[in-house]
Amino acid sequence: MPNAAFNVDRARADTPGCTEVLHFNNAGSALPPQPVLDAQIDHLNQEAHLGGYEAAAYAEDQLQHTYDAIAQLIGAEAKEIALVENATRAWDMAFYGMDLGPGDHILTSAASYASNYIAMLQVAERTGAKVEVVPSDTHGQIDLHALRNAIDDRTALIALTHVPTNGGLVNPAAQVGALAQEADVPYLLDACQSAGQLPLDVDEIGCTMLSATGRKYLRGPRGTGFLYVQRDWIERLTPPLLDLHAATLTSPTSYRIRSDAKRFETWEGYVAGKIALGVAVDYALDWGLDAIAERVQHLADELREMLRAQRGVTVYDVGTRQCGIVTFAIEGTDAHAIQQRLRTDGINVSVSPPSSTLLDAEARSLPKLVRASVHYYNTSAEIERFGATLNQRFPMRNG
Numbered sequence: 001m002p003n004a005a006f007n008v009d010r011a012r013a014d015t016p017g018c019t020e021v022l023h024f025n026n027a028g029s030a031l032p033p034q035p036v037l038d039a040q041i042d043h044l045n046q047e048a049h050l051g052g053y054e055a056a057a058y059a060e061d062q063l064q065h066t067y068d069a070i071a072q073l074i075g076a077e078a079k080e081i082a083l084v085e086n087a088t089r090a091w092d093m094a095f096y097g098m099d100l101g102p103g104d105h106i107l108t109s110a111a112s113y114a115s116n117y118i119a120m121l122q123v124a125e126r127t128g129a130k131v132e133v134v135p136s137d138t139h140g141q142i143d144l145h146a147l148r149n150a151i152d153d154r155t156a157l158i159a160l161t162h163v164p165t166n167g168g169l170v171n172p173a174a175q176v177g178a179l180a181q182e183a184d185v186p187y188l189l190d191a192c193q194s195a196g197q198l199p200l201d202v203d204e205i206g207c208t209m210l211s212a213t214g215r216k217y218l219r220g221p222r223g224t225g226f227l228y229v230q231r232d233w234i235e236r237l238t239p240p241l242l243d244l245h246a247a248t249l250t251s252p253t254s255y256r257i258r259s260d261a262k263r264f265e266t267w268e269g270y271v272a273g274k275i276a277l278g279v280a281v282d283y284a285l286d287w288g289l290d291a292i293a294e295r296v297q298h299l300a301d302e303l304r305e306m307l308r309a310q311r312g313v314t315v316y317d318v319g320t321r322q323c324g325i326v327t328f329a330i331e332g333t334d335a336h337a338i339q340q341r342l343r344t345d346g347i348n349v350s351v352s353p354p355s356s357t358l359l360d361a362e363a364r365s366l367p368k369l370v371r372a373s374v375h376y377y378n379t380s381a382e383i384e385r386f387g388a389t390l391n392q393r394f395p396m397r398n399g
């Protein structure tokens with residue numbers, strides 16, 4: 001029996017929000033476990049009582065531990081990790097740090113996150129580089145044959161979203177990595193929805209750069225994220241923004257950019273959040289990413305099955321391998337209306353407008369979707385209650 005060993009009761013007991021809400025918005029911002037909350041509050045108290053700089057000095061080891069924990073999570077080295085405000089800024093610091101010029105090709109997929117794609121368009125406009133969207137295969141994932149055919153001498157970057165913000169899809173990140181390595185092309189992976197949900201190993205994936213956020217499947221604080229840059233690439237990327245932490249003035253007319261991934265950071269940051277992010281990573285590692293992935297997938301499959309059995313409900317998920325993000329629409333009912341109605345029943349879901357993944361949304365004619373994203377602390381009983389509430393609130397579907 002799958003997940004028989006997973007101690008859901010302990011997971012829920014560790015999660016204060018579980019007694020308040022039925023939280024199916026883990027792809028938006030997951031409920032943090034108590035240790036993550038405690039780490040933040042403890043540090044905020046230290047700041048209030050000792051002074052912000054003094055508290056940071058006392059917490060130096062804890063702060064350093066966050067780099068080590070993230071390195072362990074993704075199979076990297078601590079010096080390859082930068083702590084930043086969110087996944088978008090992490091991705092940006094790598095992407096805008098690349099030296100792209102006229103004729104360079106950026107290869108990406110249809111499920112690209114809108115923020116990333118906007119940045120690609122801006123850089124294309126500025127530099128004359130070209131963005132090429134590799135088509136999806138019949139399963140909705142990036143078409144690996146098309147990708148192989150698209151790679152040539154002009155390819156300067158492959159930018160892939162591992163798990164898109166909606167649609168259930170898990171892109172074949174490691175197969176893309178193998179193609180990128182074969183062609184010796186840098187590979188930037190948006191792991192925002194996969195970090196904390198699926199096992200990640202940068203060597204196995206073969207990515208050069210990877211971005212992620214704290215608050216989603218990692219269950220860390222809002223306002224935190226990280227960037228990984230493979231050690232040989234750190235000094236090949238020029239951060240688009242510099243400060244006195246990322247670089248040092250060496251004379252009145254010169255400066256030197258630091259040689260580790262901290263060159264992508266800023267001096268000021270949310271110290272309590274950075275410390276708590278490390279606690280969140282430890283917490284995830286303690287459960288084990290294989291066990292987490294298995295339980296999340298099991299629950300999501302159950303949720304899809306329940307939804308497909310409802311008349312008037314269409315599940316829009318694709319992919320040969322599907323994750324914890326479930327997207328659906330109810331015939332004749334606006335997704336925002338469903339979200340608001342459910343919120344009054346203590347159920348959290350989110351809405352994915354077509355603009356969040358425009359290329360995919362247009363290709364598949366997606367309407368505004370309700371996104372119900374599960375985590376390991378959710379339960380079959382919650383899925384049942386979710387179905388019963390949908391039935392009760394939108395009874396016309398059964399007529």
Ligand SMILES: *Cc1c(COP(=O)(O)O)cnc(C)c1O
Binds near residue numbers: 088
């Ligand atoms: C949420 C999300 C992002 C952006 O993360 P932020 O932390 O909000 O910057 C990037 N990519 C994907 C696939 C996402 O779902």
